[in-house]
Amino acid sequence: MKISAHIPPIQTLRVLEAAVRCGGFTRAAEELALTQGAVSQHIRALEAQLNTVLFVRERHGAIPTPHAQALALQARHALRILERTFVTPAPRAPAPGKRPVPLVVSVLPAFAARWLLPRLERFRKQHPDIQLDVRPSAMLTRFDDQDRVDVALRYGPGHWSGLQSDKLMDEELFPVASPRYRDGKLPRRVADLATCTLLRYKSQPWEVWFQAAGLDMTEADDGHAYTDMNALIEAAAAGQGIALARRSLVQADLTSGRLVRLWKRSVVDVHAYYVVWRPDNERIESIEALRRWLHSEVQRSG
Incomplete structure (x- = not known):
């Protein structure tokens, strides 16, 4: 099969993806070990090929256009497919008499219980030479000699001083409820939320979804507010109210019918899931194997 001449070079796609994700040319250049001029040259060549502007150049940097953001998302998916095809090694068993390499993973409790742990058997089969020690915790690990964590799965902005981070996935937010909520009389219109019990999660306000839905509403500050996402989801499943849920954490409940999604409208959270580690960690090969496996999942x- 002949490869189309319209497909940009892989390095150009990497530059585009990094420039959009990093929000400009300077940080993208640092991440890719290129000069800022080289990054700019790749972007200009791509703009010339597409005959469109991908970044608005301003005095203090370059701002990606919506077209650039859409292209970067597609490029990211394509690069991950190529990475899994050509980089992921074949599973290997530990050498006779050699113990598996221990790898301590810090992860938020809800993400551990609802996303990571149900998938871990596949990791064990693919990497019998790595022994994961999963430690659910809401505390932000310091990666020092005291906590002895090798890698963390964090939900946040994506940049932590002195640490390497790799974006795992975005998070989609939408309202969910038990099909038994109010004896099955679920709200039909988004405006009906004004008469419903809205379950509150302290670090994830409803306002972001209200704005996307065009609702002139504010989140009430009365009633019980949850500090644990697991508890919030379980309260919704018990029919106590409607929760603004993260897709990755309720997918299994939606599939089983334990929860129902109320409307198609959703928003992508400003925060996302990241794989985070210290670049000088001596178990970097095992961290890299875990990172690739997480992306495949x-x-x-x-």
Whole structure:
């Protein structure tokens, strides 16, 4: 099969993806070990090929256009497919008499219980030479000699001083409820939320979804507010109210019918899931194997 001449070079796609994700040319250049001029040259060549502007150049940097953001998302998916095809090594068993390499993983409790742990058997089969020690915790690990964590799965902005981070996936937010909520009389219109019990999660306000839905509403500050996402989801499943849920955490409940999604409207959260580690960690090969496997699981779940 002849490869189309319209497909940009892989390095150009990497530059585009990094420039959009990093929000400009300077940080993309640092991440890719290129000069800022080289990054700019790749982007200009791509703009010339597409005959469109991808970044708005301003005095303090370059701002990606919506077209650039859409292209970067597609490029990211394509690069991950190529990475899994050509980089992921074949599973290997530990050498006779050699113990598996221990790898301590810090992860938020809800993400551990609802996303990571149900998938871990596949990791064990693919990497019998790595022994994961999963430690659910809401505390932000310091990666020092005291906590002895090798890698963390964090939900946040994506940049932590002195640490390497790799974006795992975005998070989609939408309202969910038990099909038994109010004896099955679920709200039909988004405006009906004004008469419903809205379950509150302290670090994830409803306002972001209200704005996307065009609702002139504010989140009430009365009633019980949850500090644990697991508890919030379980309260919704018990019919106590409607929760603004993260897709990755309720997918299994939606599939089983334990929860129902109320409307198609959703928003992508400003925060996302990241794989985070210290670049000088001596178990970097095992961290890299875990990182690649996590990305393959994200692709698997769609």
